[in-house]
Amino acid sequence: MTDHARLRLGTRQSPLAVAQAEETRRRLCEAHGWREDQVELVKVRASGDKIQDRPLADIGGKALWTRELDIWLAEGKIDAAVHSMKDVETLRPDSLTIAAILPRVDVRDVLIGASSITLIPRDAIVGTSAPRRAAQMLYHRPDCTIVSFRGNVATRLAKLAAGEADVTFLAAAGLQRLDQTGTGTPLDADDWLPAPAQGAIGIECNTGDTKTLELLNAIDHRESHLTVMAERALLEALGGTCHSPIAVLSAIDGDTITMKASLFSSDGAERVDGSLECSADALDEVRALGRDLLARGTPGITALFEGG
Numbered sequence: 001m002t003d004h005a006r007l008r009l010g011t012r013q014s015p016l017a018v019a020q021a022e023e024t025r026r027r028l029c030e031a032h033g034w035r036e037d038q039v040e041l042v043k044v045r046a047s048g049d050k051i052q053d054r055p056l057a058d059i060g061g062k063a064l065w066t067r068e069l070d071i072w073l074a075e076g077k078i079d080a081a082v083h084s085m086k087d088v089e090t091l092r093p094d095s096l097t098i099a100a101i102l103p104r105v106d107v108r109d110v111l112i113g114a115s116s117i118t119l120i121p122r123d124a125i126v127g128t129s130a131p132r133r134a135a136q137m138l139y140h141r142p143d144c145t146i147v148s149f150r151g152n153v154a155t156r157l158a159k160l161a162a163g164e165a166d167v168t169f170l171a172a173a174g175l176q177r178l179d180q181t182g183t184g185t186p187l188d189a190d191d192w193l194p195a196p197a198q199g200a201i202g203i204e205c206n207t208g209d210t211k212t213l214e215l216l217n218a219i220d221h222r223e224s225h226l227t228v229m230a231e232r233a234l235l236e237a238l239g240g241t242c243h244s245p246i247a248v249l250s251a252i253d254g255d256t257i258t259m260k261a262s263l264f265s266s267d268g269a270e271r272v273d274g275s276l277e278c279s280a281d282a283l284d285e286v287r288a289l290g291r292d293l294l295a296r297g298t299p300g301i302t303a304l305f306e307g308g
């Protein structure tokens, strides 16, 4: 650590990841009265970024986004790591703690290439590698064909421009953080539920590192933390992986969480919905919703979660 740095913040190298790390640095400096150079950004190349040609679900899942940063934390080369919470595996080692969640921004998916789902031309090619987006699309538009579309935001926009697909999806949060808010059409989150924890930035540190835990606690946003944890509790109850088409959105008002969730079969032909309202600390009720969704699931849905 350079002698003036108070905290070494690890991040992946993609422009979105770096923008998220810069936001984290800005909030830390604001909370602690530090100069910008007192938070050192350490850019780490993640396996998920190295392998671009195959769907993430086939090559090791979300762990590929966190593996390198987990190791750098364990080896003490960084004090904290910044993640898109959407990309963080449901089960994390006890040695790591999600110490802060920043204020969640726009949770919606943005449709790029058409102004609404119904106005997408017949038999269109849809570029997405997210099982949830593929299943939602096929649920609404079974005429479409899904093609795999990996890569960072710029790469995916370039693939679309090159005609590899007619439409694609991006998270509004990612576009916002890259100053590209004018791009595409945001989809109403009530009809088109986002991924668990979409739009939330989380910062992890070593569980035993009380000093860093305390520094990060100062930038934790309680409401965002509680909704993200509730959505992750649902994933846990479902045994969900990134193979599983799970859509969920929760909101918090005071101490009350409301949640809407849908599970899909991979081909989008089957869907089961549920909702709940509970106290923010009653995550058992969220887990019960997960079990209820599975109990009501049709064969194409439950098959995806067996042994998950």
Ligand SMILES: NCc1[nH]cc(CCC(=O)O)c1CC(=O)O
Binding pocket: 084, 085, 086, 087, 169, 170, 171, 173, 174, 197, 198, 199, 200, 201
């Ligand atoms: N899976 C990649 C990923 N992880 C987080 C975001 C966007 C930011 C967020 O949702 O917090 C994206 C890009 C996308 O889905 O368009």
